[in-house]
Amino acid sequence: MLADLTKLYPSDQLLTERAHLIPYESDGLTAFRARPQAVVITESQEDVVETVRMCHRHSVPFVARGSGTSLSGGALPHQEGIIIALNRLNRILRLDQEQRLAIVEPGVANLDVSQACAPHGLYYSPDPSSQPVCTIGGNVAFNAGGSHCLKYGMTSNHVLGIKAVLPEGEVVELGSQSLESVGPDWTGLFVGSEGLFGIALEITLRLLSKPDAYRTVLAAYRSMEAAGEAVAAVVASGLLPGALEIMDNLTIQAVNQSLAAGYPADAGALLIVELEGETAQVEAEFIHLEEIINNSEPYSVTTAQDDAERKLIWKGRKGAFAALGTISQAYIVQDGVVPRSQLGAALAEIDEISARHGLRVANVFHAGDGNLHPNVLFDGSQEGMLERAEALADEIVEMCIRRGGSITGEHGVGMEKRKHLASLFGGEDIEVMQRLHRTLDPQGIANRGKMFPDSLTALP
Amino acid sequence: MKPTTALEAQDAVLDLHTLTPVSGGSKPALSTPSEGSTPLELSDLCGVLDYIPEEFTFTALAGTTLTEIQALLSAHNQYLPFDPPLAQLGATLGGTMASGLSGPGRYRYGGVRDFVLGVQFVTGAGELVRAGGKVVKNAAGFDFPKLLVGSLGRLGVLTELSFKVFPAPEAYVTLRVDFPDLEHTLEGLTKLTTVPLDLEALDLDPPDTLWIRFAGLRDVISSRLERVYAHTGGGHVMQGKSELGMWRSVRDFAWVADGWSLVKIPITPSRIPAMENELQSSEAIRRYCVGGNVAWVAWPADDDKLDNLLRRLSLVGMRVLGPYGRVFLGIHSNTVFARRVKQALDPHNRFPQLD
Numbered sequence: 105m106l107a108d109l110t111k112l113y114p115s116d117q118l119l120t121e122r123a124h125l126i127p128y129e130s131d132g133l134t135a136f137r138a139r140p141q142a143v144v145i146t147e148s149q150e151d152v153v154e155t156v157r158m159c160h161r162h163s164v165p166f167v168a169r170g171s172g173t174s175l176s177g178g179a180l181p182h183q184e185g186i187i188i189a190l191n192r193l194n195r196i197l198r199l200d201q202e203q204r205l206a207i208v209e210p211g212v213a214n215l216d217v218s219q220a221c222a223p224h225g226l227y228y229s230p231d232p233s234s235q236p237v238c239t240i241g242g243n244v245a246f247n248a249g250g251s252h253c254l255k256y257g258m259t260s261n262h263v264l265g266i267k268a269v270l271p272e273g274e275v276v277e278l279g280s281q282s283l284e285s286v287g288p289d290w291t292g293l294f295v296g297s298e299g300l301f302g303i304a305l306e307i308t309l310r311l312l313s314k315p316d317a318y319r320t321v322l323a324a325y326r327s328m329e330a331a332g333e334a335v336a337a338v339v340a341s342g343l344l345p346g347a348l349e350i351m352d353n354l355t356i357q358a359v360n361q362s363l364a365a366g367y368p369a370d371a372g373a374l375l376i377v378e379l380e381g382e383t384a385q386v387e388a389e390f391i392h393l394e395e396i397i398n399n400s401e402p403y404s405v406t407t408a409q410d411d412a413e414r415k416l417i418w419k420g421r422k423g424a425f426a427a428l429g430t431i432s433q434a435y436i437v438q439d440g441v442v443p444r445s446q447l448g449a450a451l452a453e454i455d456e457i458s459a460r461h462g463l464r465v466a467n468v469f470h471a472g473d474g475n476l477h478p479n480v481l482f483d484g485s486q487e488g489m490l491e492r493a494e495a496l497a498d499e500i501v502e503m504c505i506r507r508g509g510s511i512t513g514e515h516g517v518g519m520e521k522r523k524h525l526a527s528l529f530g531g532e533d534i535e536v537m538q539r540l541h542r543t544l545d546p547q548g549i550a551n552r553g554k555m556f557p558d559s560l561t562a563l564p
Numbered sequence: 565m566k567p568t569t570a571l572e573a574q575d576a577v578l579d580l581h582t583l584t585p586v587s588g589g590s591k592p593a594l595s596t597p598s599e600g601s602t603p604l605e606l607s608d609l610c611g612v613l614d615y616i617p618e619e620f621t622f623t624a625l626a627g628t629t630l631t632e633i634q635a636l637l638s639a640h641n642q643y644l645p646f647d648p649p650l651a652q653l654g655a656t657l658g659g660t661m662a663s664g665l666s667g668p669g670r671y672r673y674g675g676v677r678d679f680v681l682g683v684q685f686v687t688g689a690g691e692l693v694r695a696g697g698k699v700v701k702n703a704a705g706f707d708f709p710k711l712l713v714g715s716l717g718r719l720g721v722l723t724e725l726s727f728k729v730f731p732a733p734e735a736y737v738t739l740r741v742d743f744p745d746l747e748h749t750l751e752g753l754t755k756l757t758t759v760p761l762d763l764e765a766l767d768l769d770p771p772d773t774l775w776i777r778f779a780g781l782r783d784v785i786s787s788r789l790e791r792v793y794a795h796t797g798g799g800h801v802m803q804g805k806s807e808l809g810m811w812r813s814v815r816d817f818a819w820v821a822d823g824w825s826l827v828k829i830p831i832t833p834s835r836i837p838a839m840e841n842e843l844q845s846s847e848a849i850r851r852y853c854v855g856g857n858v859a860w861v862a863w864p865a866d867d868d869k870l871d872n873l874l875r876r877l878s879l880v881g882m883r884v885l886g887p888y889g890r891v892f893l894g895i896h897s898n899t900v901f902a903r904r905v906k907q908a909l910d911p912h913n914r915f916p917q918l919d
Binding site: 201202203204224225226246247249253254255256257258260261268270274276277278280281282283284285286287288289290292293294295296297301313314315316336339340342343344381382384385387388389441442443444445470473474475508509510511512513514515516517521525528529530532533534535536537539540541542543544555 | 616618619620621641664666670673674675677678687689691692693694695697698699700701702703704705706707708710711712713714715716718719730731732754757758759760761762780781783784787788791828829830831832833834854855857858880881882892896899900901902904905907908909918
């Protein structure tokens with residue numbers, strides 16, 4: 105197959121030398137590594153389709169890759185396969201202000217969509233922390249979330265249509281430009297299928313009008329429990345904030361060190377609550393919110409007075425993952441979900457698990473959704489530490505399942521949580537998913553080895 | 565066959581050669597089984613299994629009526645934001661999901677697809693399967709819950725569903741604005757969809773009326789209307805019982821004459837003029853909901869004529885009310901993706917074909 109690829113692509117589009125392949129060996133989850141046979145840097149939708157068809161003819165596995173920010177190992181290469189790099193497919197093909205939609209190629213960065221439509225008063229709602237670099241193609245494959253899912257949902261709630269190449273090389277168009285549809289929701293099934301159903305070539309995104317007004321509150325608490333109780337009180341009050349986020353002291357220290365966020369350094373926990381919408385409604389809601397927050401015994405409360413202050417609050421939150429690098433040589437991030445009414449108990453259990461394993465866990469998470477992000481900190485240079493961290497992380501995931509939650513809220517199963525899928529779902533549930541997978545990809549070449557514990561082909 | 569548990573529904577699927585799941589019967593054009601297909605009656609598979617108000621989620625069996633769920637939610641000041649239609653006519657949760665129907669209020673936060681969290685269903689091979697979950701955020705496994713929205717019993721028999729819900733608005737106000745003609749009405753609609761207004765519903769009643777619904781805190785709702793006046797130059801305000809009743813009759817299609825077909829047609833605002841051009845001289849009664857994203861067309865008879873019309877416009881329609889007949893009108897074709905999914909979930913063709 106490499107010979108065929110050489111005929112199709114000039115050398116700057118086809119990487120085969122070791123030195124060129126190394127950057128592609130892993131993604132945002134560095135614990136997994138595999139070297140692909142080659143990397144094809146596609147420049148057009150036709151390139152992608154042709155390459156997929158060639159892989160199909162030769163039964164060669166392929167992994168689509170955008171910016172490689174997956175936190176579940178979703179873009180991990182297959183050692184017998186190739187990487188189809190999509191970064192150069194980064195055109196916004198259409199921006200329709202009146203219909204509030206954008207049609208984009210998969211390599212467009214998430215934040216670029218919002219920036220392109222900002223002059224029209226519009227934005228794209230899902231906002232993963234990696235949004236300056238992560239691509240829409242990857243967001244679609246793994247149903248990415250972010251800090252603002254509480255009110256408007258995740259990626260799948262914002263994708264109206266998809267043109268995709270299936271694993272056997274057929275090109276299909278799913279969905280439309282309308283907010284409504286008839287017949288089964290094929291688009292909804294494609295989103296979050298982790299690359300197993302092929303590669304999205306064009307994605308039609310729904311855009312929202314930028315709110316008139318925000319009210320962003322930063323409240324500091326002595327303990328995580330107190331912050332967790334405040335979340336429960338806000339949710340129960342009938343307010344529907346755009347975001348409701350918590351971070352613990354370890355994360356605050358990291359963020360203050362590396363980003364000068366100026367968060368209260370001695371806080372046991374910080375809560376960010378953001379209201380958004382029409383000015384009159386937001387101001388009226390803010391009166392309720394202030395009352396709830398003041399009754400929740402915070403020891404300091406700050407409200408952003410302007411856009412710059414709002415951005416500063418969010419800078420620390422969005423940069424939290426990267427900041428953890430300053431206090432730990434390595435870390436694993438989990439993104440399990442628990443029912444919101446069990447947040448406090450779940451956090452206490454994480455503390456207990458962390459103490460028992462003798463490793464620190466930094467928590468920074470989407471509290472309003474019950475979507476945890478425990479970061480297990482460890483020193484990867486010490487032998488056996490990765491395994492210890494993984495054992496700790498596994499216990500947290502199993503705790504989420506036991507509490508009636510999920511193993512992943514927004515990062516996807518990928519490589520990392522395959523082993524937990526069978527704890528979350530029954531054997532028959534998984535068998536039906538796998539039957540669908542086999543029907544769409546009989547050779548199992550599209551993102552081989554992801555999502556399922558026992559894949560069609562042995563893993564590297 | 566009238567199963568009362570998921571396991572009985574599973575047995576029924578295994579026993580029957582071909583079957584069509586039916587329940588409340590509020591959408592006869594969709595729920596009448598085709599010749600030779602046995603109805604699998606699910607209205608006894610009912611009851612709310614789990615509702616924790618502070619979680620803002622619930623789980624219910626598929627045959628549970630919308631009115632039962634709505635009564636339960638409203639006791640805790642919560643509601644179904646996708647505003648499901650036909651509740652007063654006996655529509656069930658499963659039927660709403662399988663038909664993929666949302667009401668005018670879905671303009672604000674999204675349709676039934678945006679609120680379903682998890683599903684248990686019986687495949688055509690007889691497996692009783694769960695997918696999704698009960699928590700509000702979940703990215704594990706294939707999204708069967710979304711796939712089954714609008715699947716019309718063609719891919720599986722729904723047995724149990726989990727949804728998220730939202731706090732109910734304290735107050736509603738509706739503004740009716742009349743324009744000189746369709747062109748100005750559409751201009752008004754476009755303006756209102758592109759400015760930062762959090763409207764609950766935005767309907768176009770052709771040729772020249774917009775219905776603009778607000779929901780939120782009682783104290784400020786009137787002041788929010790003034791923002792709209794800047795774009796519309798005024799309007800007639802409706803509040804209270806008459807306002808609620810008006811939207812109920814829209815959502816429950818009280819405006820559709822007995823025996824007529826009611827067709828759901830996904831559309832975009834820019835295509836409304838072409839559609840109106842075709843329909844204005846006909847007897848059809850229509851209403852464009854969700855900011856001009858769906859046309860509801862009531863049609864007296866002769867589906868062929870509407871079928872041809874939709875073909876000329878490159879649109880697809882799904883018949884919801886009216887006598888048994890064709891389900892899809894206009895341009896409707898299934899991709900290879902759709903055919904493979906059908907093959908995987910219904911390998912023995914126990915359920916009706918996709919088209």
